[in-house]
Amino acid sequence: MDTKKIPYKIYLNEEEMPQFWYNMRADMKNKPAPLLNPGTLKPCTAEELEHVFCRELVKQELNETDRYIPIPQEILDFYKMYRPSPLTRAYCLEKKLGTPAKIYYKFEGNNTSGSHKLNSAIAQAFYAKEQGLKGVTTETGAGQWGTAMSMACAYLGLDCRVYQVRCSYEQKPHRREVIRTYGAQAIPSPSMETEIGRKINAEYPGCTGSLGCAISEAVEYATKHDGYRYVLGSVLSQVLLHQSIIGMEAKAAMDKYGIKPDVIIGCAGGGSNLGGLISPFMGEKLRGEKDYQFIAIEPASCPSLTRGVFAYDFCDTGEVCPMQKMYTLGSQFMPSANHAGGLRYHGMSAIVSQLYHDGYIEARSVGQTEVFKAAELFCRSEGTLPAPESSHAIKVAIDEALKCKETGEEKTILFGLTGTGYFDMKAYEAFNNGTMSDYIPTDEEIKKATDLIPRFPGNEF
Amino acid sequence: MDTKKIPYKIYLNEEEMPQFWYNMRADMKNKPAPLLNPGTLKPCTAEELEHVFCRELVKQELNETDRYIPIPQEILDFYKMYRPSPLTRAYCLEKKLGTPAKIYYKFEGNNTSGSHKLNSAIAQAFYAKEQGLKGVTTETGAGQWGTAMSMACAYLGLDCRVYQVRCSYEQKPHRREVIRTYGAQAIPSPSMETEIGRKINAEYPGCTGSLGCAISEAVEYATKHDGYRYVLGSVLSQVLLHQSIIGMEAKAAMDKYGIKPDVIIGCAGGGSNLGGLISPFMGEKLRGEKDYQFIAIEPASCPSLTRGVFAYDFCDTGEVCPMQKMYTLGSQFMPSANHAGGLRYHGMSAIVSQLYHDGYIEARSVGQTEVFKAAELFCRSEGTLPAPESSHAIKVAIDEALKCKETGEEKTILFGLTGTGYFDMKAYEAFNNGTMSDYIPTDEEIKKATDLIPRFPGNEF
Structure with missing residues (x-):
């Protein structure tokens, strides 16, 4: 399909920018289970949720039917300040690896917040403002x-x-x-x-x-x-909705050049980046239009998808928020000191959890030192010094590209580069000095934490 | 001229990217004075310079005649990894200021080095490699x-x-x-x-x-x-040549939309950013084709253009490098602790100095606290948290925009946003805590330092 020369970075013009967020739940046959009120163990009502969250965001949280949600003009205007984020062809990394694979990454670190988090932050702030808070x-x-x-x-x-x-x-x-x-x-x-x-x-x-x-x-x-409400940066379905802008842009940019990714890779802490990146591709898979391989990468130190249970659990260790059905290590699970702070979360987005449960997504866990080795190789070839979180995806993208080198397959790999590592130099220092540790929790430790997840009728695991 | 709608960010396609560096000296009537050997006080020969610098870079350093120097393909390939840098219309800042002025900035911080320095670093590394070093x-x-x-x-x-x-x-x-x-x-x-x-x-x-x-x-x-040579990141004419990519891109992007800047503003330490940004515009001015107002901004704590002398001086305090004719505070001048580390240089590029001496460039100095106030306003409206160095240019761009608000003029302002402030949060902390200091050297202090500049026939000042 490489009829046109693929530039290093594919940008979208303003008129090519997505105008809608995509809501994966609309195409999911098995919807994520509803949030539960921890007091009554009944599904949270919109009214209950509105004490904590903004009104419009509660609507989005509960919306399982609308496939596309128009992005308000004010948010589109803000997006224009730092979006589109570049979709980059990793020519230099490919060359260094000697792989026939074609590697692309969607880089979300091109703003001072340094990560993709801004995509949802501006949406949540906008709705708070609109509500007159x-x-x-x-x-x-x-x-x-x-x-x-x-x-x-x-x-x-x-x-x-x-x-x-x-x-x-x-x-x-x-x-x-x-x-x-x-x-x-x-x-x-x-x-x-x-x-x-x-x-x-x-x-x-x-x-x-x-x-x-x-x-x-x-x-x-x-x-x-x-006049105040609480906002949260990951896990919630509304956050994945906002983050779908990552995938929408990536897909538009790839479509522009007739590129179809075979493998799509994202790091997963609460699931906001992964869920956002895969959204429109997953939509095609859910509707049976096209097939893709999706891989979620988590740290071996906090492996909720690969070693957790699928159950209702508290989203916070303080147990004040609604309960959510998800892959979880238990809200009392204490991950060892892992420098990828953004991936140290005991649970996972309900949407990502359901998709994983239904076999649409694979999951792998990787150790910290090998992640930093991949980060080092990446920054020395591609220039950008990646965040430790993002480097989990880099590690597996490299693994997949090296497999292609063995088999000769010319797979197209897309991964999410969620942010830069500017504020993580302490972790890089430990890696540079060879003093980084790789702790993997034992089965006993995980069992101890998952045993504390509340059991009640309908919450067998 | 605003016939097309101007997007927030103007990018160039790969085919629109400049293929040449522009050498301002080719169009200067008064060329910068030659580098002197401090031992003999005679102009440095290529052979002498090649003991310290790479061969090809010495050629570029001494080249006063070739207007355009082709950028080698390997460097163009590297540039593609992080260039073109966005030319951004500061719509949000304009709105916050309520100015009729149109403000644009060329943002060079979109790479992990965090600044424009990479433009010359890759060129110098390339020629070192090419020489087999x-x-x-x-x-x-x-x-x-x-x-x-x-x-x-x-x-x-x-x-x-x-x-x-x-x-x-x-x-x-x-x-x-x-x-x-x-x-x-x-x-x-x-x-x-x-x-x-x-x-x-x-x-x-x-x-x-x-x-x-x-x-x-x-x-x-x-x-x-x-097998080793020394490389330097500013001051030298070769560095300004490489940095002309900033101005070449900015001009191509503006030309694409029929925009002509009235005022072009850059911070100036050794002059690499300013010299690069203004290059092709200055070329038009030197050739009498178009007129622009150029403003160099330096910190009040280290005011080489506004309070220094125009004389031959050492480029380094160790006095081992060739001497250069430039605006200087004397190589023994010790600027007070100013957080804009990149602007704490006693001298100035020979090219910028000559252009300033000949009246093509204005210069202003600004105090640190007012610079950080401008940085704060900028980051809260435009999103990007700027480097202290870059914020000197922001300060004056805001000043000019506010003048337009008074007069009603719809001037077009272009400034260089050289980098991000990720590694300068200590300085921001002092500003946030209200403990930032603003030291301005006294006339006596400056006289004491400039009196130490060597005097010899032809070096009267």
Whole structure:
């Protein structure tokens, strides 16, 4: 199909840019199971969810039928500031590998938030603004989501309160200062401004915090203050909807040159990048129009798809959010220190989980050191220094390309390069010094955490 | 001229990409004065320069006649990995300012080196490789040049030895690790592997180093080891030649939409970005074809154009490099701690100096705090968090746009956004905390430093 010469980077013109998000659920025969109210164990109503989330976002969360959702003009305008993101042909990497495979990557790190998170941040901020809210609350661990949210809120003039896990607030001051520069408030969690924060500070003086605690604080602040709602950067179906822009653009760019990917690879933490990248391709597969191989890559240290159970579980360690049916290691699972902070999540998007359960997606887990080896090879040939999260996808793209070298197949591989590693140089330092560790949880550790998942009628696993 | 709708970002197709660098000297009536051998005070011969620099680069350094230099195919191929850089219409900033001015910026931070430095790094690495050299040596202070050079050398498989000022090596580990990740050697300077390094370490135990010392070490290593040459990231005329790609692309993109800038603004440290950005526009002005207003912006803490003298001076504090006629504060001038590390240079490109001397360029100096205020406004409206260096240009672009608001003029402003501020969050932290300082050197301090510039027949100032 290579009739036209494929440039290094394929951009779309403004008129070629997608105007719709694609909602995979509309084409799924088995829909993801509904969110449950942890108190009643009944499906959450829109009204219940609207105490926590913006009205329009609740609609999107519950929308299983509309295939295409028009992207509001204001969001399209914002997208134009940093989108289309380039679809890049990895000519240099192909050459270094000596592979007949054709490798493409969709690079989402071309904005100061440094990752794809901005695609959903601007959407969530827009709907908050449209609802007439004063501001939003959220949490951040590694910092990509907090950065993206603060950027989006700066643009729209919304207040943004980011509860940042205290150890990250203190030990990773760079991300904190990016958040502050965008005019958002970075609040070390546990703080003294919420009930749960005060309680934890009293019980554990000097506590360095956790993502679970930060979520609980953000939700509490939002539900107790007029004009605030809580926003979340992954896992939710609304987030995958917004992130479908990645796949929509990638598909439009490939279609423009008559390219059909054989294998599509994405790293998966909560599933927002993977779900977004594969969306329109998966739509074709679900409708039986075309076939693709989809591969989700997770860290061996936090292998929810490959070693977790498919069950209803809490989305947060604080157990204040709705329960979701997903592949999970249990909300009390504590992943070992893995530098790919964005992949240290115990659960997985309900949509990705269902698709994996139904056999539409494969999953693989990879160790940290081999991931950084791939990152090093990639940056030395392609120039871009990738985020550790993205490097999981790079690792498997390289594996697949090397298989093609053996078999002689000329497969077309597409992977998601979610972001840059500018703020991860501590991890690279450990790799450069040969002091990186590769901890893989034992079966006992995983069993211990999954045994704590609540069991109730309909939640057998 | 706005007949077509101007997109947020104007990209060039591969076939629209410039194939030539433009050599401003070919159109200058008053050529820059030749480099002098500091020992003989006579113009440096090609042979003398070839002990330090690559052969082909010496030719380019001395070439005052060829208007266009073809860019070798290998460099064009590398450029395709991260170029064209986007020419962006600052619609959001314009709206926030309420100005009738049209503001465009050419963004050079879309690559992991984070700045425009890569444009010359790959050229210099290419000619070193072509000459059959084993590797190159260089120095780095703020770290952008060291990063860019290590990236280029990784691509071509050249050894790269980066002498990094020791205090920067120890206090800014992130840049050091980027350099190492690309496979280059980062060596804290003063080191024990050169004569000058050992001498300084013996005289001043625990010395934290200086850029001058790092240059001396890099030059010494290159001249004493077979197969090595020294490379420099700014100031030299060859560097401006390579950086002309910025202006060539910007002009091609503007011409595509029939846009003619009235004012062109660039920050100026050694002059590489400014010289590159203005190149083809200046060519038209020099040939009397069109008129433009050019403004060079420097930090008030290191004001070589606005407060220096026009004289032959050493390019390095170690006084080992050739002497150059330029605007200078004296090679012994010590700028106060200014976070825009890339602008802390005592001198200026000979080409930019001559053009300024002949009245083709204006110069202004701006204080650090007002620069960061402009950076904050820019990032909150345009999304990209700019490097402190680039923010000097932003400050003046905003000033000019606000003047248009008063007068009602619809001027078209173009400025260079040389890089991102990812590695400058310490400076942003000081700004966010209100603890940033604004030191402006006194007339006495400047006189003291310029008095140390060597005087000899023909070097009256």
